[in-house]
Amino acid sequence: MTLYWGLLILSIILIVWGENFYKTVYCGNHWESRGTWVQGLVLFVPLIFFCGMRGAGVGDTQAYITGYEDIPTNFSEIVWSELGxxxxxxxxxIICKHFSPDNYTPWLFSLALISGVFFLIGIKRYSAFFGMSCFWFIASTMFIYMFNGIRQCVVVSVIFAFSNLIVEKKFWKYLIMILILATIHSSVLVMIPVYFIIQAKPWGRTMRLVLVLAVILGVGFDCFWSSFSSVLEDTTYSAYVDYMSTDASGVNIVRVAVIAVPVILALWGRRAVEELExxxxxxxxxxxxxxxxxYIVAIFSSGMAVGRIAVYFEIYNMISLPWLLKHVFVRNSSRFVSIICIIAYLMYFYVQMVISYGNLPYSSDFLGISL
Structure with missing residues (x-):
């Protein structure tokens, strides 16, 4: 846990630093602050370094290492039709193993570097409160995806960095990016229909309908799942049906409360959101x-299954929450609410990392350390 506490402390330092040293950019009809590369490197250099140097005992890294060790170095030995x-x-x-057949660390480090760099690019491009975005990334435990679920993490980081394709409505470029990323993790295909949904007005009819449907699906999940699982039980998804029916558990209600914070603030400050457009x-x-x-659906179903999809959307809390803290409240109120949020997220970090994850360990065979 020492490493994770250290990252959290660095992110808190960035909050103070970012409030005093920043550059301003014009965003169409208003000015906003943006962080600097130096500030970002203070957090992301150690994060990328230790993530890339980790050993098999961190998250699901062992499964990835096993897969890496089983991959042949010769392309002719690969049966592509069986790779799924x-x-x-x-x-x-295969390319990484060709150059480093006996050491998985360069491969892991390259994946950590790709994810970390794209996350940093996204924060620097879009965050109106750079330090708070970095703090949220650590305190919300979103950074754990760089250690656990790394294939999907690469995909999420790329989409986040190129969010301008959504904002600027460059659909065809966006579609090409999604189709390419689908060859890394197919779950990203869900982002194609989402492209059209998120163009709606915040708190308009479309988004209210999304929340109502989520509540209906959540409350009636057992009934819906019973009918749906009968269709899948004789397919290649039968193992997933068994998991959802026997081993799945709902998400922690505390996590749902944390997830709801930006949504509640957005509802509270919807006038400011509408005025700035x-x-x-x-x-x-x-x-x-x-x-x-x-996550409302996840309360009644599988937190793990839904969470794997929710990560594509949850990462945007890193943009919406800091922006709302800056623009919804007057200066003194903004500082007060920001402090409350920091305290709340510190408590959440403790609950997740110490209680839920059981003092998540970190070790590195390459560095010969355990933190």
């Missing part, structure tokens, strides 16, 4: 609403 999903990811594994925040708030809707 994630062919581009496997191709990258800032497309990036409209998209980010709608992403936050979809995140909450998915």
């Amino acid at each position: 999903k994630g062919k581009l990811f496997v191709l990258y594994e 800032y497309p990036l925040i409209r998209v980010s708030i709608n992403m936050s609403v979809i995140t909450l809707a998915l």
Whole structure:
């Protein structure tokens, strides 16, 4: 846990630093602050370094290492038709193993570097409160995806960095990006229909309907799932049906409460959101609403299964929450609410990392350390 506490402390330092040193950019009809590369590197250099140097005992890293060790270095030995999903990811594994057949660390480090750099690019491009975004990334435990679920994390980070394609409504470029990323993790295909949904007005009819449907689906999940699972039980998804029927458990209600914070603030400050008419925040708030809707469903179903989809939307809380803290409240109130949020997220970090994850360990065989 020492490493994770250290990252949290660095993110808190960035809150103070970012409030005093920043650059301003014009966003169509208002000015906003943006962080600097130096500030970002203070957090992301150690995060990427230790993430890339980790050993097999962190998250699901062991499963990825096993897959890496089983991959042949010769392309002719690969039966591509049997690889299933994630062919581009496997191709990258083969290339890495060709140059480093006996050491998985360079491969893991490259994946950590890709994810970390794209996350940093996204924060620097879009965040109106750079330090708070970095703090949210750590305190919300979103950074754990870089250690656990790394294939999907690469996909999420790329989409986040190129959110401008959504904001600027460059659908065909966006579609090409999604189709390419689908060769890494096919779950990203859900982002194609979402592209059209999130163009709606925040708290308009479409987004209210999303929340209502989530509540209906959540409350009636057992009935819906019973009918749906009977269709899948004789297909290749039968193992998933068994998991959902016997081992799945709902998401922690505390997590749902944390997820709801940006949504509640957006509802509270909807007048400011409407007055500024800032497309990036409209998209980010709608992403936050979809995140909450998915977690409402997860309360009654599988937190793990829904969470794997929700991560595509949850990452936008890193943009919507800091922006709302800056623009919904007057200066003194903004500082007060920001402090309350920081305290609340610190408590959440403790609950997740210490209680839920059981003092999540970190070890590195390469560095010979355990933190």
